[in-house]
Amino acid sequence: MYRIRFHGRGGQGMKTASRILGTAFFLEGFEVQDAPRYGAERRGAPIFAYVRADREAINERGIIGRPDLVIVADESLVPIAAAGVMTGITGDTVILINSTVPPDLWQNRLNITGPILTLPMTTEVEDRLEARFIGALCAGAAVRLVDVISLKSLKAAIGRELEPLGPEIVKKNMEKALIAYNSMDGHAGCVKEGGGMKAEEYERPTWIDLPFDEAALSAPVIHGAATSELMKTGLWRTMRPLIDYDQCNRCWWLCSTFCPDGAIRINDEGYPEIDYEHCKGCMICLANCPPHAISAIPEEQAKGRSEGGKKS
Amino acid sequence: MKRTLLTGNGAAAWGARLAGVDYIPAFPITPQTEIIEAIANWADSGEISGRMVTLESEHSMITAAGAAAATGVRVFTATSSQGLLYGMEMLYTVAGWRAPFVLVNVSRGLSAPITLEPDHNDILAARDSGFLQIHCATCQEVLDSILLAYRLGEDERVRLPVIVNMDGFYLSFTREPVEIPNQDVVNRFLPPYDPENISFRASQPTSQAVAVLGGGPYSYFRYEMHLAAQKSIEVFDKITRQFSEEFGRSYDAVEAYRTEDAEFIFVMIGSFATKAKEAVDRLRDAGRAIGLIRPRLLRPFPEAQIRRLLNGKKGVAVIDQNLSMGKGGILYTEIASALYGQPDAPPILVSFIGGLGGRDISQEEFFEMANNIRRAVEEGSAPPPRLLYTEGEMKEVRKLQAMANVERQM
Numbered sequence: 192m193y194r195i196r197f198h199g200r201g202g203q204g205m206k207t208a209s210r211i212l213g214t215a216f217f218l219e220g221f222e223v224q225d226a227p228r229y230g231a232e233r234r235g236a237p238i239f240a241y242v243r244a245d246r247e248a249i250n251e252r253g254i255i256g257r258p259d260l261v262i263v264a265d266e267s268l269v270p271i272a273a274a275g276v277m278t279g280i281t282g283d284t285v286i287l288i289n290s291t292v293p294p295d296l297w298q299n300r301l302n303i304t305g306p307i308l309t310l311p312m313t314t315e316v317e318d319r320l321e322a323r324f325i326g327a328l329c330a331g332a333a334v335r336l337v338d339v340i341s342l343k344s345l346k347a348a349i350g351r352e353l354e355p356l357g358p359e360i361v362k363k364n365m366e367k368a369l370i371a372y373n374s375m376d377g378h379a380g381c382v383k384e385g386g387g388m389k390a391e392e393y394e395r396p397t398w399i400d401l402p403f404d405e406a407a408l409s410a411p412v413i414h415g416a417a418t419s420e421l422m423k424t425g426l427w428r429t430m431r432p433l434i435d436y437d438q439c440n441r442c443w444w445l446c447s448t449f450c451p452d453g454a455i456r457i458n459d460e461g462y463p464e465i466d467y468e469h470c471k472g473c474m475i476c477l478a479n480c481p482p483h484a485i486s487a488i489p490e491e492q493a494k495g496r497s498e499g500g501k502k503s
Numbered sequence: 504m505k506r507t508l509l510t511g512n513g514a515a516a517w518g519a520r521l522a523g524v525d526y527i528p529a530f531p532i533t534p535q536t537e538i539i540e541a542i543a544n545w546a547d548s549g550e551i552s553g554r555m556v557t558l559e560s561e562h563s564m565i566t567a568a569g570a571a572a573a574t575g576v577r578v579f580t581a582t583s584s585q586g587l588l589y590g591m592e593m594l595y596t597v598a599g600w601r602a603p604f605v606l607v608n609v610s611r612g613l614s615a616p617i618t619l620e621p622d623h624n625d626i627l628a629a630r631d632s633g634f635l636q637i638h639c640a641t642c643q644e645v646l647d648s649i650l651l652a653y654r655l656g657e658d659e660r661v662r663l664p665v666i667v668n669m670d671g672f673y674l675s676f677t678r679e680p681v682e683i684p685n686q687d688v689v690n691r692f693l694p695p696y697d698p699e700n701i702s703f704r705a706s707q708p709t710s711q712a713v714a715v716l717g718g719g720p721y722s723y724f725r726y727e728m729h730l731a732a733q734k735s736i737e738v739f740d741k742i743t744r745q746f747s748e749e750f751g752r753s754y755d756a757v758e759a760y761r762t763e764d765a766e767f768i769f770v771m772i773g774s775f776a777t778k779a780k781e782a783v784d785r786l787r788d789a790g791r792a793i794g795l796i797r798p799r800l801l802r803p804f805p806e807a808q809i810r811r812l813l814n815g816k817k818g819v820a821v822i823d824q825n826l827s828m829g830k831g832g833i834l835y836t837e838i839a840s841a842l843y844g845q846p847d848a849p850p851i852l853v854s855f856i857g858g859l860g861g862r863d864i865s866q867e868e869f870f871e872m873a874n875n876i877r878r879a880v881e882e883g884s885a886p887p888p889r890l891l892y893t894e895g896e897m898k899e900v901r902k903l904q905a906m907a908n909v910e911r912q913m
Binding site for chain 1: 507508510615616619672673676677678679680774775777778780781782784785786788789791863865866867868870871873889890891892893894895897904906907908909
């Protein structure tokens with residue numbers, strides 16, 4: 192059975208990728224299961240989607256523990272533990288990352304020996320969330336990597352999944368999928384079907400007896416104040432708002448008032464300051480700033496920069 | 504006939520469409536599902552002729568469904584988790600009207616604490632409402648069960664509403680290959696609804712939901728519902744045979760998987776049971792005589808079939824994705840009551856609670872449960888009920904508690 196996971200951010204098309212690949216497998220005669228996985232998050236938050244494909248009926252369900260292929264549409268998710276990109280990776284798992292960083296550097300960074308491939312998919316846009324066709328690119332690459340699906344099925348799958356968006360968009364997605372497909376020529380068929388688990392040799396679950404705790408502890412109540420601060424929603428951001436303090440006229444703090452996450456505070460001098468650990472990059476502040484003192488830059492260009500969010 | 508990829512939600516919408524429903528009352532806001540979205544699109548484009556109406560709550564939605572059913576039309580509606588509970592008062596009420604319709608529930612764990620992921624406490628809260636319950640394990644089964652549910656509920660010996668249940672995420676958002684049968688074949692199996700004396704017409708008044716003080720009449724009406732529910736087991740058997748002839752897929756009241764020569768049995772309901780099937784196959788590869796039974800019908804409870812399948816076995820593990828606080832697993836209790844006093848009942852019946860709030864049950868855990876029941880049989884005594892819960896999960900909770908209780912610097 193093929194077990195394939197797509198990791199990206201809400202809005203990047205991971206569900207689309209899984210659906211295109213799922214349909215392509217299905218049209219090729221495979222039994223298929225595909226599903227997205229998300230909670231209450233929004234655009235920009237880490238999500239994943241998965242595909243199972245087999246020649247026989249599939250009884251496995253739920254998230255994929257040991258993937259044969261992991262495709263990462265957004266490289267900034269790799270180091271974020273909560274995104275779960277590395278969950279269940281074995282030496283046989285092929286990892287494909289949308290990145291300009293070469294594979295051997297990724298292997299060093301992640302300290303793994305398994306096969307890593309890279310494919311720069313989103314170089315033409317600044318904001319990764321604005322990049323289009325990523326779903327088709329990921330699916331196209333996956334089809335080549337498993338190499339058991341014809342181009343005809345891939346194209347038919349894109350046609351079927353994206354039909355409501357109109358023929359122009361379908362055509363563009365097909366072109367993009369083909370580019371990704373061709374770029375994986377050198378690795379065609381490198382993803383192999385994983386086997387089932389063996390009942391003779393398995394890692395025993397470390398079950399415990401749940402202890403009795405008094406309600407003072409066991410009620411689901413949060414007594415500590417402001418624990419939401421611990422949730423670093425700044426990780427969802429792909430674009431960073433920057434304040435040009437020379438232009439800021441300390442108005443009525445529209446940016447701070449409109450910020451839906453309360454991530455802009457006003458300092459003692461009356462200047463707004465941005466809490467980047469919690470700013471999700473929605474850019475409502477940018478849109479509302481009367482003197483246009485707020486601009487946006489891609490998050491990866493912002494690394495190491497401290498100015499723009501705090502008055503020096 | 505067309506075989507395509509559908510989510511459980513999509514399959515449910517197709518079931519309603521093929522059943523040719525006349526009226527679809529729906530609460531359109533969360534926790535409503537994509538089932539209603541799909542039907543709304545079809546209503547908009549004219550692909551279905553049924554009338555869709557949005558209501559301001561599940562309570563009103565179920566009232567509207569029952570009221571419409573009492574006029575003798577075919578009614579479909581859907582909800583999930585908190586929505587089912589919000590409509591609970593009316594579930595009990597409309598079942599008593601003896602006017603059938605079909606409601607799809609997408610199972611999700613209940614508040615509090617809040618979650619989005621599935622378990623079965625929502626649907627089991629409706630266990631005693633008078634609705635019949637069909638539990639599904641695949642998206643195909645969701646579509647097919649809706650057709651079966653109309654035949655079952657509308658049968659003149661039954662005339663009770665039916666809930667078709669599927670697990671959130673694991674079916675509702677998961678696409679699988681589903682055969683969408685041709686309308687003419689469906690029409691043959693499920694002809695237009697003949698409501699017999701269920702009617703409400705101008706100048707022909709009927710009184711519904713009458714008051715009956717004193718326990719005598721009340722007991723009569725309630726017990727007649729029970730007898731109808733019990734009767735529905737044999738009706739279901741007949742209907743599924745016909746379904747199998749028409750569509751080539753068979754749905755016994757209890758699915759039995761590799762049980763014939765099995766010494767040990769897993770018992771589960773819902774979609775996680777397919778995971779148990781996978782585990783059964785792997786355990787069989789390792790030479791273990793194990794099988795699975797999955798009650799599709801939970802109300803009526805197919806006691807005779809369950810007895811037939813479990814009697815003579817050495818050990819049984821009941822895996823509940825629900826919890827009755829202060830008692831334990833609900834399915835376990837039901838299975839135990841079905842087996843009590845049976846001369847050939849399995850001596851070992853072990854209760855496991857797992858999958859609460861969507862908590863996954865791993866293959867390793869199925870293997871370990873199989874080992875546990877084998878050991879229990881060897882030792883001759885069943886271990887106490889066990890929550891499937893690992894050391895790692897406990898550590899995670901302790902970490903959360905530490906955060907929840909600490910005084911933090913603002």
